[in-house]
Amino acid sequence: MRTNRKPLYQRKAFIIIMILFLGFVGIQFVRPDVPNPPVTGDLEVPADVKAIVQRACYDCHSNNTNLRWYDKIVPVYWGVASHIKDGRADLNFSEWNKLAPADQKAKLWESINQIISGAMPLPSYTAVHTEAKVSPADLAVLKNYLASMVHNKPADTAAINAADKQYQHWEKNETAIAKLPTAANGIAYIPDYKNWQPISTTERFDNNTLRVIFGNDIAVKAIKENNIHPWPNGAIFAKVAWAQLQDKDGTTHTGEFKQVEYMIKDDKKYASTYGWGWARFKTPKMVPYGGANVLFTNECMNCHKPMAAEDFVFTLPIKH
């Protein structure tokens, strides 16, 4: 007996492929909306800077999202839509004028750090949109722009003397604080950091601060033993920032005390915040940053997140 029918397994394979295909077509209709809301205050920077930001960041951080056809294929599209939603919520260059000038500068500084660390633009995005990659030359343009926003006026002698006095006062630890201020997450100011070992110093080019990072004994021991992946429980960092003053000869002096920040390692107690307790105390009065709002730690975590492979610590210790 002859038959025209294909063998059973072939027919089965065909049916399965048809089902998959129809399923694929079907889910194309399941699409969240990605509207482009009106631009209310676009980023205003020199054209070369703007071109880089537009090319590398605007698809996710502006109201001028330009989706290519391959971005619109589900399920890729679902990822794209959620990146745009989250990206715009964190940083929107189309609503730039909603930020105060100091916050704009801080966001640009954070942006440059995110680029340097390779976190932004999202690598999954540049893998497909290769034109969005930020080259070392692009990065130099962005850094120069940020540096140019800082105007270095030489400070007068009185200001330098006053700052020196404050520095000596700080060194002698006579900031008589009766009750230790405490941040919303329960972390209290730790005066002892002044006796810890400096691990590194940095200058921040955008806002003229001079910073020293101190480590407590456990942190210093961990560095000596190269036991920093992860850092051991009990390790504490203190990062202190002073304003930076320049005298007429161009010599740098520490200016007024700005703030001290802590990261306290305890992978159980602080499990919900990357295993670190975060706190910042501002001005010589040590006012806890964040007020009563414990969510201030999100800001710390967002910025330190690109350093996940280094246990969220930026500072690579100098080898002793």
Ligand code: HEC
């Ligand atoms: C493909 C989408 C995409 C692109 C392109 C992209 N980002 Fe992002 N960005 C995100 C998402 C999503 C988040 C928030 C989620 C997260 O924390 O990872 C984010 C977060 C950020 C944050 C943190 C904001 C905050 O304060 O919490 C900064 C800064 C940032 N991006 C800068 C940039 C810069 C600068 C560029 C261009 C060089 C860029 N991004 C390109 C998707 C993108």
Ligand code: HEC
């Ligand atoms: C805008 C990005 C950003 C934010 C927000 C941020 N940090 Fe950092 N932090 C850094 C960078 C970059 C360094 C590396 C040292 C430097 O360049 O000053 C650092 C270093 C530190 C250090 C020294 C240890 C290390 O990682 O090198 C401590 C402690 C610290 N930060 C605490 C905090 C706390 C607490 C908060 C939140 C209240 C916070 N940081 C928010 C960017 C940030």
